[in-house]
Amino acid sequence: xxxxxxxxxxxxxxxxxxxxxxxxxxxxxxxxxxxxxxxxxxxxxxxxxxxxxxxxxxxxxxxxxxxxxxxxxxxxxxxxxxxxxxxxxxxxxxxxxxxxxxxxxxxxxxxxxxxxxxxxxxxxxxxxxxxxxxxxxxxxxxxxxxxxxxxxxxxxxxxxxxxxxxxxxxxxxxxxxxxxxxxxxxxxxxxxxxxxxxxxx
Amino acid sequence: xxxxxxxxxxxxxxxxxxxxxxxxxxxxxxxxxxxxxxxxxxxxxxxxxxxxxxxxxxxxxxxxxxxxxxxxxxxxxxxxxxxxxxxxxxxxxxxxxxxxxxxxxxxxxxxxxxxxxxxxxxxxxxxxxxxxxxxxxxxxxxxxxxxxxxxxxxxxxxxxxxxxxxxxxxxxxxxxxxxxxxxxxxxxxxxxxxxxxxxxxxxxxxxxxxxxxxxxxxxxxxxxxxxxxxxxxxxxxxxxxxxxxxxxxxxxxxxxxxxxxxxxxxxxxxxxx
Numbered sequence: 001x002x003x004x005x006x007x008x009x010x011x012x013x014x015x016x017x018x019x020x021x022x023x024x025x026x027x028x029x030x031x032x033x034x035x036x037x038x039x040x041x042x043x044x045x046x047x048x049x050x051x052x053x054x055x056x057x058x059x060x061x062x063x064x065x066x067x068x069x070x071x072x073x074x075x076x077x078x079x080x081x082x083x084x085x086x087x088x089x090x091x092x093x094x095x096x097x098x099x100x101x102x103x104x105x106x107x108x109x110x111x112x113x114x115x116x117x118x119x120x121x122x123x124x125x126x127x128x129x130x131x132x133x134x135x136x137x138x139x140x141x142x143x144x145x146x147x148x149x150x151x152x153x154x155x156x157x158x159x160x161x162x163x164x165x166x167x168x169x170x171x172x173x174x175x176x177x178x179x180x181x182x183x184x185x186x187x188x189x190x191x192x193x194x195x196x197x198x199x200x201x
Numbered sequence: 202x203x204x205x206x207x208x209x210x211x212x213x214x215x216x217x218x219x220x221x222x223x224x225x226x227x228x229x230x231x232x233x234x235x236x237x238x239x240x241x242x243x244x245x246x247x248x249x250x251x252x253x254x255x256x257x258x259x260x261x262x263x264x265x266x267x268x269x270x271x272x273x274x275x276x277x278x279x280x281x282x283x284x285x286x287x288x289x290x291x292x293x294x295x296x297x298x299x300x301x302x303x304x305x306x307x308x309x310x311x312x313x314x315x316x317x318x319x320x321x322x323x324x325x326x327x328x329x330x331x332x333x334x335x336x337x338x339x340x341x342x343x344x345x346x347x348x349x350x351x352x353x354x355x356x357x358x359x360x361x362x363x364x365x366x367x368x369x370x371x372x373x374x375x376x377x378x379x380x381x382x383x384x385x386x387x388x389x390x391x392x393x394x395x396x397x398x399x400x401x402x403x404x405x406x407x408x409x410x411x412x413x414x415x416x417x418x419x420x421x422x423x424x425x426x427x428x429x430x431x432x433x434x435x436x437x438x439x440x441x442x443x444x445x446x447x448x449x450x451x452x453x454x455x456x457x458x459x460x461x462x463x464x465x466x467x468x469x470x471x472x473x474x
Contacts, residue, residue, distance in 0.1 A: 027261035035257050049262070126253075133254040151216070152251060158218055173209035180212070184247040194246045197253060 008065040019059065022068075023052045029154060030076050036149045037080050039134050043087070050079045069156070070164040077146055077165060084142065129197065136186040144179035147172055204230055215241055 007025075010018035027048055034047035054075045062071055137145055146165065150156045158176075162169045187193070206214070206227050213219045214227045231238045274280070295301075304311045324332075 024261050028256065028259055031259045032256045036254070041257075044257075045259075048259075130254050133251055136251075137254075152248060153254075153256075158213065158216070170209045173212045176216075177208040177212045180244050180247060183251060184243055187247055187250055192250060194249050197250055 005065040005068075008059075008062070008068045011059050012062055012065065014060065019056055022055070026072060027052065030072070033073070033076055033149055033154060034080060036134065036137060036153060037145060038083070039138050043083055047076060047079045047083060050082075051076045054079070067163070070160045073150065073154070073156070073160075073164040074166070080146075081142075132190065132192070136183060136190075139186060140179055140182055144175050144182065147175040148179045148183070151176055206230060211237075211241075215244055 007018050007021060011022050030051050031044050031048040034044035035041065038044060038047075051072065055072060058075075062068065137148065140148060147161060150161045150164065151158070156164070158169050158172050161167075162172045165172065204226055210219065210223065210227060214224060219227060231241070274283075300315045302311075302313050302315070
């Protein structure tokens with residue numbers, strides 16, 4: 001989508017400019033993958049930086065340029081799992097978790113959302129909904145969350161996800177199936193439907 | 202129709218990743234199972250809601266990308282080999298400067314600095330054996346002399362100690378026997394004195410006791426006589442009192458009889474007349 005195979009080819013050959021362009025093209029995607037996985041800005045930044053440092057070091061070993069996307073997400077998932085292990089061991093609290101409430105002026109949610117809409121009430125509701133949905137994602141298991149984010153928000157095919165996670169396609173589909181069922185139940189519990197969202201927003 | 206798609210097939214169909222005949226079979230199955238169709242519609246709605254969770258805006262940080270190609274001289278194995286070669290060069294130069302020599306001759310390796318020192322003449326095996334033998338003999342003789350002197354000294358000491366101890370034992374025996382005679386004499390005299398005192402005390406106690414016993418006996422006898430006299434007197438008084446009462450009783454009865462007789466005689470004479 002954002003990359004051309006010749007860019008990847010040039011990056012594999014050591015072209016620093018091509019590598020920089022790849023990073024610029026994919027940084028937002030990898031950051032958002034990390035953010036949705038951790039619901040944490042600092043950890044998402046950490047994952048994105050580590051992913052592109054690893055990309056720079058190992059892209060010469062990438063066999064086929066057409067497989068750049070699953071390869072890049074493989075690195076990103078490994079970085080996420082590494083951070084997850086660190087976090088479970090250290091039980092550290094991110095400063096982002098201690099951020100002020102959404103009604104305060106220096107809220108990141110407020111800042112990000114302010115660029116989208118000029119209606120403050122709608123902006124606030126949008127931010128609240130985003131937090132609720134992100135909270136639902138965090139209730140999924142790590143394995144289901146990886147698959148759901150890759151499928152729903154990164155738009156990857158099941159084959160690509162299976163390649164990135166080094167799993168069979170059936171395993172990936174099964175995780176998606178149960179993840180989707182769990183998400184549906186969560187919305188039912190919170191009484192959130194497509195209609196109520198459309199009405200309120 | 203017993204066909205029922207598994208969860209993998211169903212999810213692949215839902216995401217549009219099912220092609221051809223498999224897709225048609227699922228669609229036909231969904232036509233017959235409206236409740237499953239509704240479930241897929243619920244999935245669609247769920248995904249639509251979660252689709253409202255958008256991306257965060259972020260700016261990629263400037264990362265300075267260095268040259269990815271490593272030069273031949275920076276390869277690991279080249280640097281390792283060069284390190285070994287440099288170390289060897291330093292060793293060789295240092296050895297040269299310090300005059301290091303290594304000589305191997307007649308199965309002997311000699312390492313040193315500067316000119317090798319001349320080898321001094323060494324002793325033959327026979328000479329070494331003779332030296333060892335002589336040294337052993339001298340050592341044995343010295344040990345023998347020492348042992349003899351020590352033994353003699355030890356025997357003298359034992360003899361002196363035996364004599365000294367015998368004298369001490371005799372003196373002790375004499376002292377003990379003398380002490381025992383004196384003790385026996387003192388014991389016998391003390392025993393005699395004690396016996397004499399005991400007999401005197403016994404006799405004295407015996408005389409005094411007899412005297413006290415006789416006195417006590419006389420007193421008791423006197424008390425007995427006095428008591429007996431008092432009881433006799435009481436008996437006598439009681440007998441006399443009884444006798445007096447009987448006499449008075451008899452007197453009264455006699456008077457009554459006489460009175461009665463007198464009264465009877467008067468009444469008879471009046472009837473005769």
